[in-house]
Amino acid sequence: MTSTAQAGHMLERARWAAAAYAEYDSTAVSAIVHAVAEAAHAEAERFAAEAVAETGMGVVADKATKNRACSRGIVDYYRGDDYVTPRIDAARKIVELPRPAGVVLALTPTTNPVATVYFKTILALMTRNAVVLAPHPRAARCSADAARVLAAAAVAAGAPDGVVQVVDEPSIPLVQALMADDRTDVIVATGGTGVVRAAYSSGNPALGVGPGNVPVFVDASADLAAAATRIVDSKAFDNSVLCTNESVLIAEDSIADKLRGALTRAGAHLLDEDGARRLRAYMFADGRLNTEVVGRDAAWIAGQAGLRVTQKTKVLIAPFGDVIAEEMLAHEKLSPVLGMTTAADAARGIRAARAVVRIGGAGHSAAIHSENPSVIADFAAQVPVLRVSVNVGNSTGSSGLDTNLAPSMTIGTGFVGRSSIGENLAPQNLINWARIAYNTESAVPMGDFGGIVPWRTPSGPVPAYPRASNDRGATLTPPRPAYPAPARSTDPNLDALRAELRALVVEELAQLIKR
Known part of the structure; x- marks a missing residue:
């Protein structure tokens, strides 16, 4: 399978999962997030050892600490926060509905591979997004192993098939194709300066961070x-x-x-x-x-x-x-x-x-x-x-592990650091809020939205992602997804823009291999 075709298949599956997952209510989302965090926490030491063995970097005990902080620790920190239920402000006559980004492409580094996989996956799931993880080539094995554990836990807890996916064999053409595809709703880039710049140059929205010193x-x-x-x-x-x-x-x-x-x-x-x-x-x-x-x-x-x-x-x-x-x-x-x-x-x-x-x-x-x-x-x-x-x-x-800053493996550097975010990456960065706003005149009453939640807990088994009948190991499924996804853009200007950016993206992503 070509890199472009592989990227397209992963993103189509993620888009289907994101559309399905966006219909889940807070009870269902909480159950999935907790199941994934517990599965991640249980494997914190094993994956810490795998990361050190594969990359030759770091200390197993310290990586295990980060893995625990980025699994159960993240859930504990945001306990009580709700990124699913509508917020009602009766005084201002406004109702806010959380709207997930959709498909999150998460680029993860070689320095903190598993902790970043944990962190970005849990944030995506907390906000009802699907996530496709693209690990650094030097940490591909441990990152992919960790991602598969999280994916299995999510599906077992009721998440749609494909809500967590990982690139097993990352390459420049494949990552480039994932970044440039308009089925990617937002890129969350953690890594070298070249990777972050390539994310910003991809033509898709990106949350990237600058280097420290x-x-x-x-x-x-x-x-x-x-x-x-x-x-x-x-x-x-x-x-x-x-x-x-x-x-x-x-x-x-x-x-x-x-x-x-x-x-x-x-x-x-x-x-x-x-x-x-x-x-x-x-x-x-x-x-x-x-x-x-x-x-x-x-x-x-x-x-x-x-x-x-x-x-x-x-x-x-x-x-x-x-x-x-x-x-x-x-x-x-x-x-x-x-x-x-x-x-x-x-x-x-x-x-x-x-x-x-x-x-x-x-x-x-x-x-x-x-x-x-x-x-x-x-x-x-x-x-x-x-x-x-x-x-x-x-x-x-500054990473929030020993302060009350948001615990994070992605540190925003703001405008001065040429970053789109200035805080530690947090769940709120992966959603927008749609706002229902009433007339301010006192004569115009606001409706009673108490108890109204447009999402629901799925009843019965979650439909499997539809696969072609000639797909190895596939079972026949209805020809259309149970949860139709939005149509792709057909604007020809996007293709021209991506062609102009291709050379820059390749040059910048080359650093992903070298680091």
Whole structure:
């Protein structure tokens, strides 16, 4: 089967499932979501081990933590929220009906493969969408295995056939075809810059996020022992594959020496200038990050750079001077390597953090360890990011695992980061609200919508997706789907636009293979 034909088959099946699932009420949706979350949670450790074995990145225990957080944890966080039942505002004489996006194409990365599969699938199901998962080629096996477990749980709980699907053998032509097809209602892209740009260039609506390059500032008022432990543990968490991990540490001069001692006691190894030079030469030999270091542990990276550290070393800290683009240690590293510099005072520390974000990570995240609300407010106001974690490790802080931000594997960077969303991706990003609005004149009464729900719990077995009679293993079914889907657009201008964008999409998606 050609890539285009395969994409078309998956999307047609997803479109049928989305149309069926959009008729479910909150009771039916809740049962499906809980069943899928429990199935995912039960396999959290197995799939964590599979992800590390397949990708060579990260730490099994930490990936299991993320898998649990992105399964049962997501359901617990949104418990009580309803994305299905109409909302009635009698005072404003408005009724709001949730309208699902339809077919969600979810691109998932190699760094957090299974957690992202869990996360995007559960969000799609909470909002009555069908989801087609396109995993990174280097994490295809574990991602597909996880997706099949979730799909089986969904169907067993009453979801329509095809509501969760996965690309078993991802390729550039297949992903390109999925992205450009007008049966894809929205693309949710998590991955490298090239993948996100390709999603935005596809001609379909897209929710994409930019890269991180997180500055963390420790000022003179901070609890240094606590700050050091939190920074080291965060930087070591899953070997720093989360885009929210700290990238550059900025310490106020007056406490820098004490902080270095606390970092050492917390498990970090502080390099001297020669060690930093050797590490820089290995990690950025050609002026770009050596992707072999991504998700590897500190001792392995040190050994590759010709440095000797103990196997218990959690993080390598490399000193440098000015925060400028030419300083490679000021760039994102996606590994337990932390650049460190100092600043004379809080104002200069904030300026250094701004410089880090100008190099990369605009709109993403920053962290500060401080007991001074005035400094924290200045930091948040001046550093151009949309989430600032305070006195917490940023890997799990900005991702919402250790703060009350929405737990998410997709971090919006807003307008400054050239992203369509500024918050952590959440269920509300996958629905629109259709609004019934009455005349504001008091003489025009609003009808009583109490108890009216236009959806229902399916009675009896859910019809199977119709298949052709010559489809291997298929059974004969009625010639038309039980739930007809909307007709495809026939606008010839769309074909012309996609032809113009094809070269760009291929070029950008090539990064999906290389990373």
